[in-house]
Amino acid sequence: MSAQIHPSAVIEEGAQIGEGCAIGPFCHVGPEVVLAPGAVLKSHVVVTGKTEIGEETIVFPFAVIGEIPQDLKFKGEDARLIIGKRNRIREHVTMNPGTEGGGGVTRVGDDGLFMAGCHVAHDAQIGDRVILVNNCAIAGHCVIEDDVIVGGLSGVHQWVRIGRGAIIGAVTMVTNDVIPYGLVQAPRGQLDGLNLVGLKRRGVAREDITALRAAFQMLAQGEGTFQDRARRLGDETSSDYVSEIVAFILGDSDRSFLTPG
The missing domain is CATH 1.10.10 (Arc Repressor Mutant, subunit A)
Incomplete structure (x- = not known):
């Protein structure tokens, strides 16, 4: 009853809206969505599928969260997207649920910053305090551990693991695993040292x-x-x-x- 919901928002029957949530103009919340207490959808946000958004996470305009995976093998099987607490999900971000071939769950940790236009694909596992900079893309089945920064316009190939505390420079294609605390840069992704600044x-x-x-x-x-x-x-x-x-x-x-x- 304490949630603030704009009259133009569409909240489908069955959606669970936690105490203190704020849902802005022209948002669309699907019937299997769960918004934890204090979650905020700014405006023009779509949240659909079996999606859970954690406490005090803020989703900015035109983000699409929980829409079906961009995977031709997906046949409508049971799949989920679980997003943790206190994330900031900026404009035009897309996050997809899992697939049967990847365990069925895409998971995002706590306290992340997902800048405008970035993408988290099916079955990815994203840790805590991760920063994805504008327009970077995390492909399916990737594992991004805690405290990782991925630079703008970068791409991470499917199944790649990026270890805790690593940093990926802007405009970089990462096709192989990155050790914890590694520093990766150059167009085709070279391991050039350690993330000493982050340490x-x-x-x-x-x-x-x-x-x-x-x-x-x-x-x-x-x-x-x-x-x-x-x-x-x-x-x-x-x-x-x-x-x-x-x-x-x-x-x-x-x-x-x-x-x-």
Whole structure:
């Protein structure tokens, strides 16, 4: 009863509107949508499908959230889109639910910023505090871990994983996995170093940054395959940050890695 709903908004029967929600002019909310308390749809927003939007998330005009996947294999199967708390979803953003072939759920974490025109495709898994800059596209089945920044006009190929704290420069095509805290730039995506600025901003200790830099050099110049170097690194390191990179490299993946040049 405390929700504010503009008279021109269309709220279909069955939609669940939480306490304190605000739904602006000409919005359309589908019958299976759940808006948590405090969620805001500014105006001209479409939210459809089995979509959940978390508390205090704000969706800006002309975003389309929960429309069917852009996947020709999709045949109307049960699929969901779950969006966390306190996200800012800007103008013309599109986010699609999952598919049967990808587990059926697209998931977006908390406290993200999704700038104008960016796209989150079916079955993607987006972590917390992720920033997608204007007009970048995350393809199906991607995993974007916490604290990642993807620059404007960039594209991430399907099934790619981007590790925690990595940064992708603008106008970059990412076709292979990116290690945690990696720095990727250039048109075809080259692993050029570490996201040192991001590490310093998060207050990572100097000794951990030093360990990360030494680990990157070993991954770049050591003997054997990339995985062999990672295994040796895991045996030698005492840094939790370096151990995180090792676990990421040795984990399951559907693609190869961007490796240091």
